[in-house]
Amino acid sequence: xxxxxxxxxxxxxxxxxxxxxxxxxxxxxxxxxxxxxxxxxxxxxxxxxxxxxxxxxxxxxxxxxxxxxxxxxxxxxxxxxxxxxxxxxxxxxxxxxxxxxxxxxxxxxxxxxxxxxxxxxxxxxxxxxxxxxxxxxxxxxxxxxxxxxxxxxxxxxxxxxxxxxxxxxxxxxxxxxxxxxxxxxxxxxxxxxxxxxxxxxxxxxxxxxxxxxxxxxxxxxxxxxxxxxxxxxxxxxxxxxxxxxxxxxxxxxxxxxxxxxxxxxxxxxxxxxxxxxxxxxxxxxxxx
Amino acid sequence: xxxxxxxxxxxxxxxxxxxxxxxxxxxxxxxxxxxxxxxxxxxxxxxxxxxxxxxxxxxxxxxxxxxxxxxxxxxxxxxxxxxxxxxxxxxxxxxxxxxxxxxxxxxxxxxxxxxxxxxxxxxxxxxxxxxxxxxxxxxxxxxxxxxxxxxxxxxxxxxxxxxxxxxxxxxxxxxxxxxxxxxxxxxxxxxxxxxxxxxxxxxxxxxxxxxxxxxxxxxxxxxxxxxxxxxxxxxxxxxxxxxxxxxxxxxxxxxxxxxxxxxxxxxxxxxxxxxxxxxxxxxxxxxx
Numbered sequence: 001x002x003x004x005x006x007x008x009x010x011x012x013x014x015x016x017x018x019x020x021x022x023x024x025x026x027x028x029x030x031x032x033x034x035x036x037x038x039x040x041x042x043x044x045x046x047x048x049x050x051x052x053x054x055x056x057x058x059x060x061x062x063x064x065x066x067x068x069x070x071x072x073x074x075x076x077x078x079x080x081x082x083x084x085x086x087x088x089x090x091x092x093x094x095x096x097x098x099x100x101x102x103x104x105x106x107x108x109x110x111x112x113x114x115x116x117x118x119x120x121x122x123x124x125x126x127x128x129x130x131x132x133x134x135x136x137x138x139x140x141x142x143x144x145x146x147x148x149x150x151x152x153x154x155x156x157x158x159x160x161x162x163x164x165x166x167x168x169x170x171x172x173x174x175x176x177x178x179x180x181x182x183x184x185x186x187x188x189x190x191x192x193x194x195x196x197x198x199x200x201x202x203x204x205x206x207x208x209x210x211x212x213x214x215x216x217x218x219x220x221x222x223x224x225x226x227x228x229x230x231x232x233x234x235x236x237x238x239x240x241x242x243x244x245x246x247x248x249x250x251x252x253x254x255x256x257x258x259x260x261x262x263x264x265x266x267x268x269x270x271x272x273x274x275x276x277x278x279x280x281x282x283x284x285x286x287x288x
Numbered sequence: 289x290x291x292x293x294x295x296x297x298x299x300x301x302x303x304x305x306x307x308x309x310x311x312x313x314x315x316x317x318x319x320x321x322x323x324x325x326x327x328x329x330x331x332x333x334x335x336x337x338x339x340x341x342x343x344x345x346x347x348x349x350x351x352x353x354x355x356x357x358x359x360x361x362x363x364x365x366x367x368x369x370x371x372x373x374x375x376x377x378x379x380x381x382x383x384x385x386x387x388x389x390x391x392x393x394x395x396x397x398x399x400x401x402x403x404x405x406x407x408x409x410x411x412x413x414x415x416x417x418x419x420x421x422x423x424x425x426x427x428x429x430x431x432x433x434x435x436x437x438x439x440x441x442x443x444x445x446x447x448x449x450x451x452x453x454x455x456x457x458x459x460x461x462x463x464x465x466x467x468x469x470x471x472x473x474x475x476x477x478x479x480x481x482x483x484x485x486x487x488x489x490x491x492x493x494x495x496x497x498x499x500x501x502x503x504x505x506x507x508x509x510x511x512x513x514x515x516x517x518x519x520x521x522x523x524x525x526x527x528x529x530x531x532x533x534x535x536x537x538x539x540x541x542x543x544x545x546x547x548x549x550x551x552x553x554x555x556x557x558x559x560x561x562x563x564x565x566x567x568x569x570x571x572x573x574x575x576x
Contacts, residue, residue, distance in 0.1 A: 123412030
């Protein structure tokens with residue numbers, strides 16, 4: 001039976017350290033969160049980030065805009081945040097309504113305040129190996145691997161998914177030279193042939209595809225470390241709400257063959273929030 | 289016996305097309321080449337680029353500076369090129385002397401003139417999947433694969449090397465959605481364990497590590513397409529100069545098992561130059 005990598009507990013420890021760091025520094029880091037429209041999941045995520053900010057002593061300010069906001073107005077909001085001295089980090093909650101080009105919006109954020117690490121310049125610095133801000137989910141996954149005794153160096157890491165928030169930046173991060181890097185990295189996706197053959201060569205298997213319980217036990221070689229990035233809501237007649245959250249991995253079955261595994265919820269999710277907070281604190285320290 | 293992928297012939301065809309494009313457009317594209325110090329290999333490469341520019345009708349201007357140039361002076365040279373209307377592309381030949389930080393120098397180039405695609409913003413746009421300029425060597429490799437009937441889509445591409453000029457941008461390029469992408473990509477490097485086991489899973493094996501004849505026949509599964517990016521000068525008593533160029537692949541032995549292979553010289557090298565020219569032409573068209 002696999003060891004459970006307890007992201008919730010690890011994230012709590014990181015938040016406690018950040019709270020101490022902030023108290024000691026005497027500076028209140030500020031995070032501007034732009035929320036466009038009323039996607040229910042986005043509201044939940046923003047509320048969670050806000051609560052986590054409050055817990056550690058970051059001033060979080062949510063700027064809510066309606067789904068039909070014009071691009072220019074949104075860019076003006078970002079410019080205002082760029083100029084504010086008390087705001088050290090800026091994030092724009094995704095997904096954005098279709099009429100707002102995500103790249104244009106992200107590119108408007110001052111790179112030194114782009115704590116999501118999604119501005120093209122910051123994405124480039126990550127691939128070059130001299131990151132300014134590492135995107136929160138990849139950073140959280142690296143932290144989970146290191147803290148659970150699974151240093152990626154020299155291991156074969158197979159990533160399922162080539163998305164802009166996880167798959168691609170994670171591949172860049174884990175293949176780098178230096179501490180926390182050094183993995184041999186394979187990126188698989190919808191176009192991959194013989195997927196199970198490849199996943200069975202993994203020392204570390206990371207699923208970030210958004211397909212509920214896609215990774216089965218047959219795809220995992222005994223002894224593999226499995227990181228589940230997926231957060232999918234599925235119908236569950238037995239649950240009080242009629243639904244429940246599952247990952248991209250069939251947890252019950254895979255836990256029987258894996259050496260270690262992250263649960264959903266309580267694995268990568270809390271780490272993503274903790275790493276965002278860490279990036280905001282780093283941004284505030286950098287400014288000073 | 290492997291088919292030989294003739295980069296020299298393919299590159300000649302591309303140069304002919306570019307020459308026609310330039311004649312038809314009535315605009316002379318301009319390339320500024322900054323050459324610092326007197327590294328003999330750099331001089332050879334710059335001379336080759338200059339000759340190729342002349343052939344297709346690009347105005348190339350080489351700015352030579354001594355190896356002890358101060359960073360500020362070099363940055364001033366780049367700023368001057370950034371502002372010139374007749375210069376559409378700028379490259380700084382690498383390697384630079386150690387006192388000049390490559391990232392600082394590259395970041396000074398206006399992103400819309402950065403035809404090497406090495407500015408962090410352009411590196412980021414490549415990883416995001418919306419490239420402005422694709423670095424010449426990865427672009428040339430993709431072209432070689434497509435033109436030799438080896439579309440990377442759905443294939444397992446194993447890249448040896450995680451350098452900033454080839455390995456990392458090539459991985460980003462070949463894993464993208466859309467034409468010329470769609471590969472399952474594995475990046476191997478000095479820290480990779482059981483290298484031969486991984487290389488033998490490749491449909492396409494690309495060597496970019498700078499180690500003469502490192503890839504042996506035992507590392508290649510029959511039927512693999514092999515792309516050799518290495519250019520290494522080794523001693524050869526039988527040669528008139530006492531040396532000769534070899535790639536990262538043991539060509540004679542690997543050609544017996546591979547389905548197709550690029551020679552050195554005459555494979556990737558000419559394509560790199562042709563793709564640089566193409567980027568300069570694109571930069572000039574973009575400006576108009």
